[in-house]
Amino acid sequence: MEIIVIIAALFLIWLIWQLMRAKRFTQFKRQIIQELKPKVIENIITEMAETRDELLPNTPAHQEATIHYWSASVGRILQAALRREIIDEQWLKETGNLRNSQHLFHIERDKLHR
Numbered sequence: 001m002e003i004i005v006i007i008a009a010l011f012l013i014w015l016i017w018q019l020m021r022a023k024r025f026t027q028f029k030r031q032i033i034q035e036l037k038p039k040v041i042e043n044i045i046t047e048m049a050e051t052r053d054e055l056l057p058n059t060p061a062h063q064e065a066t067i068h069y070w071s072a073s074v075g076r077i078l079q080a081a082l083r084r085e086i087i088d089e090q091w092l093k094e095t096g097n098l099r100n101s102q103h104l105f106h107i108e109r110d111k112l113h114r
Contacts, residue, residue, distance in 0.1 A: 028100040029074045036081045041067050043084045075108030083113075 044066050048058040070080040078101060081087045092098040105112065 025100050025103065028097050029104070031097075032074050032077050032081075036086065037071055037077050039086050040070060040077055040080045040084065043086060044070060044080075047084075070113075073108055073111040075104050075112055078104060079112055 045063055048063050048066065052058045071077055092101050
């Protein structure tokens with residue numbers, strides 16, 4: 001009987017731990033949308049304005065399509081922030097989100113830019 005209680009307590013502790021991890025992951029996704037998405041959009045607009053020429057007209061339609069593409073999923077926003085050097089791996093380590101970013105890239109691998 002005592003073994004069943006111990007196993008049940010351990011299982012309950014494990015479930016609570018999983019819930020805490022899930023909440024941190026959800027908070028990480030929220031942080032990407034609230035903090036990184038505006039920076040990525042601003043960077044796209046700036047870059048497209050700077051590279052405008054005859055070959056790359058970068059009209060508002062081009063900007064809108066590029067912004068839509070890079071903000072289609074949370075993983076792609078994070079990928080754009082890393083590629084455009086808005087954040088780096090050190091930022092992920094400092095914020096404790098390196099594992100969360102790896103998990104996000106894994107679950108959204110079908111939505112990422114190749």
